[in-house]
Amino acid sequence: MSALLEADALRVFYRRVEGLHRASLRVAEGAIVTVIGPNGAGKTTLLAALMGLLPCGGRARYAGIDLAGESVEARVARGLCLVPERRELFGDLAVEDNLRLGAFTRTRRVDRQMARDLESVYARFPRLAERRSQAAGTLSGGERQMLALGRALMARPRLLMLDEPSLGLAPRLVRDVFRAIAALRAAGVSILLVEQNARAALQVADYGYVLETGETVLEGAAAELAAHPRVVATYLGLSGQTARA
Amino acid sequence: MSFDISLWLLQDGVTNGSIYALLALALLLVFAVTRTIFVPQGEFISYAALSLALLQAGRLPGVVYVLLGGGLAAAALELAQALRARRWRHLPRRLALYLLLPGAIAALAWWAAPRKPDLAEQVLLVLALVTPLGPILYRIAYQPLAGASILVLFIVSMAAHYVLSGLGLVFFGGEGLRSRPFADAHFRLGVLDVSAQSLWVVAASLAIMLVLWLFFSRSLYGKALRATAVNRIGARLVGVRPELAGSLSFAIAAFIGALSGVLISPVTTIYYDTGFLIALKGFVGAILGGMGSYPLAVLGSLGVGMLESFSSFWSSAFKETIVFTAIIPVLLWRSLTTRQVEDEEE
Ligand SMILES: Nc1ncnc2c1ncn2[C@@H]1O[C@H](COP(=O)(O)OP(=O)(O)O)[C@@H](O)[C@H]1O
Ligand SMILES: [Mg+2]
Numbered sequence: 001m002s003a004l005l006e007a008d009a010l011r012v013f014y015r016r017v018e019g020l021h022r023a024s025l026r027v028a029e030g031a032i033v034t035v036i037g038p039n040g041a042g043k044t045t046l047l048a049a050l051m052g053l054l055p056c057g058g059r060a061r062y063a064g065i066d067l068a069g070e071s072v073e074a075r076v077a078r079g080l081c082l083v084p085e086r087r088e089l090f091g092d093l094a095v096e097d098n099l100r101l102g103a104f105t106r107t108r109r110v111d112r113q114m115a116r117d118l119e120s121v122y123a124r125f126p127r128l129a130e131r132r133s134q135a136a137g138t139l140s141g142g143e144r145q146m147l148a149l150g151r152a153l154m155a156r157p158r159l160l161m162l163d164e165p166s167l168g169l170a171p172r173l174v175r176d177v178f179r180a181i182a183a184l185r186a187a188g189v190s191i192l193l194v195e196q197n198a199r200a201a202l203q204v205a206d207y208g209y210v211l212e213t214g215e216t217v218l219e220g221a222a223a224e225l226a227a228h229p230r231v232v233a234t235y236l237g238l239s240g241q242t243a244r245a
Numbered sequence: 246m247s248f249d250i251s252l253w254l255l256q257d258g259v260t261n262g263s264i265y266a267l268l269a270l271a272l273l274l275v276f277a278v279t280r281t282i283f284v285p286q287g288e289f290i291s292y293a294a295l296s297l298a299l300l301q302a303g304r305l306p307g308v309v310y311v312l313l314g315g316g317l318a319a320a321a322l323e324l325a326q327a328l329r330a331r332r333w334r335h336l337p338r339r340l341a342l343y344l345l346l347p348g349a350i351a352a353l354a355w356w357a358a359p360r361k362p363d364l365a366e367q368v369l370l371v372l373a374l375v376t377p378l379g380p381i382l383y384r385i386a387y388q389p390l391a392g393a394s395i396l397v398l399f400i401v402s403m404a405a406h407y408v409l410s411g412l413g414l415v416f417f418g419g420e421g422l423r424s425r426p427f428a429d430a431h432f433r434l435g436v437l438d439v440s441a442q443s444l445w446v447v448a449a450s451l452a453i454m455l456v457l458w459l460f461f462s463r464s465l466y467g468k469a470l471r472a473t474a475v476n477r478i479g480a481r482l483v484g485v486r487p488e489l490a491g492s493l494s495f496a497i498a499a500f501i502g503a504l505s506g507v508l509i510s511p512v513t514t515i516y517y518d519t520g521f522l523i524a525l526k527g528f529v530g531a532i533l534g535g536m537g538s539y540p541l542a543v544l545g546s547l548g549v550g551m552l553e554s555f556s557s558f559w560s561s562a563f564k565e566t567i568v569f570t571a572i573i574p575v576l577l578w579r580s581l582t583t584r585q586v587e588d589e590e591e
Contacts, residue, residue, distance in 0.1 A: 053478065069330055076484035088479035090472045097468050105484035107465055151483065 002064075004029040004159055004190050005050070005080075010058040012042075012049050019045035020056070021214030027159060027192050032185050034193040034201040034222065036235055037211035043194040044085050046211065047161050050192075051075060051082045063158065077105040079158030083165060087148040091137030095128055098136050098147055102154030121150040124180065142173040149180065160184065161192045166200065178204050198235035202226040210235075252437045254554045260443040260512070261526075262550020263450035264505045268527025269534065269542040270457060271498035276536075277474035278494040280395050281387060284402040286502045286527070288409035290520030293375045293506025295413075298422035298515075300367045305358040307416025308374050309351040311409075315381040316347035322384060343384070347377055364427060372503050379499025380492040382409075387495075388488050406521065413517035421519070426511040446508045453504065454543070457497075470494060522565070526553070532572050535579065 003026040012020040020042040027033045037043055049056035052072040060067040062080055070078075090098050099121060100107075103114055122129035125146040131139065136147060145165060152160060162181070166174040178200050185191055195201035202208055208225040210218035218230065225231055268286060275283040296306035320343040327336045350373050357370060386405050390397060428441035461467040473480040473490040481487065506520065513519070530546025549568055556567040 051482070053481070069332065071486070072481045073484045073486045076482065082482055084478070084482065086478075088476050088482060090475045090479055092475050093468060093471060097472075100465065101468060101472050101480075101483045101485070103483075104465070104469060155483065 003027055004063060005192065006059075006061045007046075007050060008059045010046065010049055010056050010060065012045050012054050012056045018214060019054075020049060023058075023211060023214065023216050025192075025209050025216060025219070027190055028207075029190055030185070030188065031207060032181065032191045032193060032205045034195060034205035034208045035211050035216075036195055036198040036201055036208060036231075038234075039196065041211045042214040043211055044163055045214075047082055047084075047163050047192070047194055050161065051080070053082075073105065076155055079156060080161070081152045081155050081157035081159070082161045083148045083152045083163060085163040085167065087144050089136045089139075089144060089147055089151070091135065093136060094133050095136055095139070095147060096132040098151050099128070099154050102151035103156075105155060117154055117156070121153055124153075124183075125150055141168050142170065145169060145173075145177065149177075153184075157189055159190045159192060161194070163194045164196060165193070166195065166197050174200065198231070199226075202231075250558070251555075254558055255551070256437065256439060256443055258551035258554035259547065260446045260550070261509075261553060262530075262547035263447050264509055264523070265527040265530045265546035265549050266543040267450050267453055267501050267505055268524050269531035269546045270454070270539055271501040272524075272528055272531050273536070273539060273542055274470070275494050275498045278470055279383075279387060279391075279398070279491045281398045282395075282402050282528075283495075283498055284399075284406040284521075284524075285382065285409050286498060287518075287521035287524035288406065288413055289375050289378060289499050289502030290506040290509070290523050291410075291413055291417075291515055291517050292378070292520075293371050293503040294424070294510035294515035294520070295417045295422050295506075295517065296371045296374055297367055297507055297510050298424040299417075300354075300358055300362070300370060301424050303359055303361050305355055306371075306374065308378075309354050310416055311412050312347045312374060312378060312381075313351050315378060315385065316343040319343040319381045319384040322389075343381065347381075350374055350377065368507050371507055372500065375503035375506070376496060376500045379495035379497075379502075382499075383492050383495040388491060391487055391491070410518055410521065417517050419517065421514040421516040422510075423514045424510040442511055446512070449504065449508055453501065466493065526568060529568060529572050533575050 005025075005027040008024050010020055010023045012018070023042065023046050025033065025035065035043055035046065045054065048054045050060060050067070052067065052070060052075050062075070063078060065078075067075065090101065093101070096118070099118055100114065103117060107114065122132070127143055128146055128150055131143065136144070139147060149165065165177045165181070169177065174197065181191060181193065182204055193201055193205060202222045202225055205222040208220065208222045209216045210225070210231060218225070218228065220228065226236065271286060272283050275281055292308045292311070296308050299306040320340050323336060323339045323343065327333055354370055354374060357366070362370065382405060386401050387398065390401060426442045427445050430441040432439045432441070461471060469480065469485045470490055470493060472483070473485055473487065477487065480490065502520075502524070505523070506515070509515070509523065526549050527546060530549045531542045533545030533548055534541030534543070549571070552571055553564055553568050557564040
């Protein structure tokens with residue numbers, strides 16, 4: 001089966017500093033694939049390169065097309081969407097306006113679906129419905145994360161890339177976020193999940209990669225990866241061993 | 246100073262101030278969306294004012310050549326870009342935008358000019374001639390430099406200002422023109438003698454402000470512009486092209502510049518370089534308002550209008566000096582009270 005996303009030897013430079021050395025990965029249609037790795041490994045850089053926010057070397061194909069030369073906006077229009085680490089919300093605009101703008105690439109074609117999509121995001125995240133006319137800048141950390149996710153969903157993504165969706169959230173909210181991710185896959189969205197919370201990520205994912213100093217050094221089915229001695233030692237620690245037992 | 250005179254000065258100040266307010270809004274918009282200090286705004290004012298006067302004289306305004314030439318240059322850039330990237334999908338629409346549209350407007354002007362259309366048609370024609378210069382200028386001078394620093398963009402603005410002002414001299418000549426007032430009537434409101442022209446200016450400015458407010462608070466494209474201003478990366482991630490946002494904000498700014506030129510041309514004699522000083526006063530208004538808030542920019546600009554009209558009564562030789570000196574205390578006060586917020590978290 002050909003993959004929805006296929007990246008081969010991606011390489012990114014920030015001026016002279018190398019942000020990504022040699023990253024390769026595949027995301028099958030309908031799968032949740034996770035990339036785990038320590039702080040500074042290049043996970044955020046990898047997603048930014050796949051999104052077209054940073055120029056990169058190597059090859060990337062998505063849904064049968066070569067991504068080289070496709071603008072960020074064209075990728076969004078094709079259903080390749082990113083929830084970035086910094087969320088990048090429109091702080092001065094109302095929650096609902098943030099969501100409506102999420103559908104910007106589609107609005108010229110379908111206007112009636114907008115209301116329906118909006119309702120389905122509100123059903124998924126009822127807190128956003130309560131705060132729909134409030135400025136996005138006034139939201140709490142967890143609500144901002146929900147809004148970022150909701151805004152990306154408004155674009156009707158085919159492949160959703162999530163950069164540390166659990167970052168800075170209380171444990172209860174982390175569970176909610178991972179539950180939402182599993183629900184999205186059930187709704188037919190493929191997911192590329194970047195996480196430092198390796199345990200939770202490997203639990204929800206089908207397949208995983210380990211990224212270290214800009215290189216994908218290890219890959220495998222999520223369950224196998226969770227049992228791999230190197231992963232256990234470095235990323236899962238003691239509680240990882242209990243999970244394996 | 247008698248009560249009558251001060252009322253008259255007040256009227257003068259509000260009239261000019263509302264034009265400065267429109268210009269201040271345009272400057273703020275362009276700066277927020279593209280980080281560009283929009284110096285060439287003044288040229289659009291001059292172009293529009295002079296074009297209106299020429300149309301009233303039954304002559305073809307030279308701005309059509311600027312429009313055609315600029316459109317040609319922008320189309321050439323699009324073609325080069327498409328050739329380099331080997332992507333043709335957007336090319337037909339963009340060529341139509343930069344070649345067909347200016348061509349059609351120029352042809353209309355060429356046909357209409359000797360027929361002496363009535364005032365409303367003249368105004369519409371002037372707006373149609375000058376507004377497309379905004380996106381064209383953006384395409385030629387700013388879009389290729391989208392990632393550049395504010396300083397580089399400012400230098401580009403100065404260059405664009407000199408080039409457009411030079412073209413103004415070439416195509417309009419050095420003599421000043423003044424168009425006929427929209428309405429000659431005067432009304433007496435108590436002791437105040439209100440000219441219909443002032444009413445026109447104030448009413449048109451208020452109407453444009455209302456339209457702008459509706460656009461930015463109601464329409465998706467208005468919100469997309471605000472989104473770009475608030476968070477550039479976020480805007481790209483929802484599919485708002487920065488070039489679209491830049492082009493749209495320049496179109497709005499050029500429209501406002503053209504309208505200001507139309508409104509002011511019966512009030513003042515306009516030379517090819519007069520617009521620069523007028524736009525600069527809008528800029529002073531925006532600074533007085535803190536360079537960030539639209540309502541405060543409007544108030545600041547009305548303040549500039551008042552200051553100008555009263556200082557021209559007391560010491561007309563120093564009127565410009567007084568107006569431009571007014572920003573010094575404001576800048577001092579702001580630099581003392583504003584905390585520098587580095588890299589604000591979104
Ligand atoms: N804007 C930048 N300029 C220079 N270096 C950067 C920049 N962003 C990231 N880097 C460097 O690139 C590497 C990868 O960073 P990043 O992708 O943010 O890692 P991760 O998301 O895995 O924590 C790090 O060494 C980091 O210091
Ligand atoms: Mg990161």
